[in-house]
Amino acid sequence: xxxxxxxxxxxxxxxxxxxxxxxxxxxxxxxxxxxxxxxxxxxxxxxxxxxxxxxxxxxxxxxxxxxxxxxxxxxxxxxxxxxxxxxxxxxxxxxxxxxxxxxxxxxxxxxxxxxxxxxxxxxxxxxxxxxxxxxxxxxxxxxxxxxxxxxxxxxxxxxxxxxxxxxxxxxxxxxxxxxxxxxxxxxxxxxxxxxxxxxxxxxxxxxxxxxxxxxxxxxxxxxxxxxxxxxxxxxxxxxxxxxxxxxxxxxxxxxxxxxxxxxxxxxxxxxxxxxxxxxxxxxxxxxxxxxxxxxxxxxxxxxxxxxxxxxxxxxxxxxxxxxxxxxxxxxxxxxxxxxxxxxxxxxxxxxxxxxxxxxxxxxxxxxxxxxxxxxxxxxxxxxxxxxxxxxxxxxxxxxxxxxxxxxxxxxxxxxxxxxxxxxxxx
Numbered sequence: 419x420x421x422x423x424x425x426x427x428x429x430x431x432x433x434x435x436x437x438x439x440x441x442x443x444x445x446x447x448x449x450x451x452x453x454x455x456x457x458x459x460x461x462x463x464x465x466x467x468x469x470x471x472x473x474x475x476x477x478x479x480x481x482x483x484x485x486x487x488x489x490x491x492x493x494x495x496x497x498x499x500x501x502x503x504x505x506x507x508x509x510x511x512x513x514x515x516x517x518x519x520x521x522x523x524x525x526x527x528x529x530x531x532x533x534x535x536x537x538x539x540x541x542x543x544x545x546x547x548x549x550x551x552x553x554x555x556x557x558x559x560x561x562x563x564x565x566x567x568x569x570x571x572x573x574x575x576x577x578x579x580x581x582x583x584x585x586x587x588x589x590x591x592x593x594x595x596x597x598x599x600x601x602x603x604x605x606x607x608x609x610x611x612x613x614x615x616x617x618x619x620x621x622x623x624x625x626x627x628x629x630x631x632x633x634x635x636x637x638x639x640x641x642x643x644x645x646x647x648x649x650x651x652x653x654x655x656x657x658x659x660x661x662x663x664x665x666x667x668x669x670x671x672x673x674x675x676x677x678x679x680x681x682x683x684x685x686x687x688x689x690x691x692x693x694x695x696x697x698x699x700x701x702x703x704x705x706x707x708x709x710x711x712x713x714x715x716x717x718x719x720x721x722x723x724x725x726x727x728x729x730x731x732x733x734x735x736x737x738x739x740x741x742x743x744x745x746x747x748x749x750x751x752x753x754x755x756x757x758x759x760x761x762x763x764x765x766x767x768x769x770x771x772x773x774x775x776x777x778x779x780x781x782x783x784x785x786x787x788x789x790x791x792x793x794x795x796x797x798x799x800x801x802x803x804x805x806x807x808x809x810x811x812x813x814x815x816x817x818x819x820x821x822x823x824x825x826x827x828x829x830x831x832x833x834x835x836x837x838x839x840x841x842x843x844x
Contacts (some may be wrong), residue, residue, distance in 0.1 A: 462553035484747035510540035515579035517594035518548035525556035533562035535612035541770035547575035576603035619648035623708035628657040636667030648782035
């Protein structure tokens with residue numbers, strides 16, 4: 419955390435020169451211009467094959483469909499009450515920064531997952547930062563609607579997005595996953611800028627009974643395990659046979675993976691737990707609050723309503739977690755480390771503000787005045803009480819009396835005279 423703090427302060431103080439220094443140090447990136455220009459974007463398209471391009475476009479279509487449906491749930495409200503009007507307005511953020519990891523793997527899907535909800539929410543400026551940015555990530559970001567794309571990553575990217583430099587404008591909020599250094603950086607800049615949430619290593623938990631498919635389960639556990647050596651893949655099952663078969667399938671499938679050097683290490687973080695019944699599995703799952711939760715049981719409808727804590731739920735043996743990662747439409751940026759107890763994943767909600775307003779009717783505000791005066795008196799906030807009380811007489815009668823206007827004029831005259839005398843003394 420100390421070195422992270424040092425890098426952030428360096429970027430804050432020295433801007434682009436410090437970013438270049440860390441780009442060279444960590445990524446061997448010697449480019450002095452961080453922004454990906456139109457010519458570079460065009461070259462990136464030429465490097466991406468038609469099959470990949472079509473897959474990206476199809477994923478974009480599904481993610482947009484879901485994000486648009488989400489946005490419809492956030493509406494302007496204008497409510498008439500007996501004392502006037504209260505309401506809310508849905509307003510998009512002006513500028514956001516989306517961090518897209520690019521260390522061990524190229525992750526264009528992470529670009530889609532952060533850019534598209536922001537675009538659908540109505541954010542005008544969407545800035546992407548990604549280290550060692552690949553052609554496919556550039557193309558994905560461009561198709562999704564990124565405004566500016568920068569080839570920088572790590573702590574220096576988070577600091578640049580938070581505080582701005584000559585090349586990179588500061589944003590209102592930073593979203594997207596990253597390694598532990600990026601996560602620490604997001605923690606440190608929070609408050610100066612908004613963030614989505616703190617995400618740790620990837621997690622999957624699978625609940626299975628004797629009717630589950632052990633080949634599918636093993637494949638899904640390994641798919642999560644290959645993310646990172648710190649990933650966690652767990653199985654809760656009521657069946658000894660399923661437990662044995664999944665163990666066998668993991669060993670069998672692992673040897674054929676190109677990423678087995680990562681998956682093998684991270685599988686040591688996970689467990690296969692034999693539970694007495696589904697009730698015990700539900701209890702453990704709700705306590706663990708996994709990022710991804712799969713249920714492969716005979717009758718999933720019986721337990722869905724009892725599962726309360728998860729980032730995203732995958733129901734049935736054909737609902738592979740990988741579909742959520744890439745293309746079904748739901749977002750793959752999800753809470754980890756039990757954060758699913760209090761938050762969901764990235765959505766259009768992260769890119770809007772719910773702003774409230776009120777317009778109180780003078781002739782019908784007596785009830786509010788009395789409540790406010792009483793509560794202010796209890797709390798000992800005299801100015802609060804008087805701010806309500808001062809409207810009391812105006813509410814009882816349409817206009818102040820002649821005597822009240824005369825007294826007010828005299829008070830103003832005395833105040834003006836005292837101010838003038840004070841200025842003359844100075």
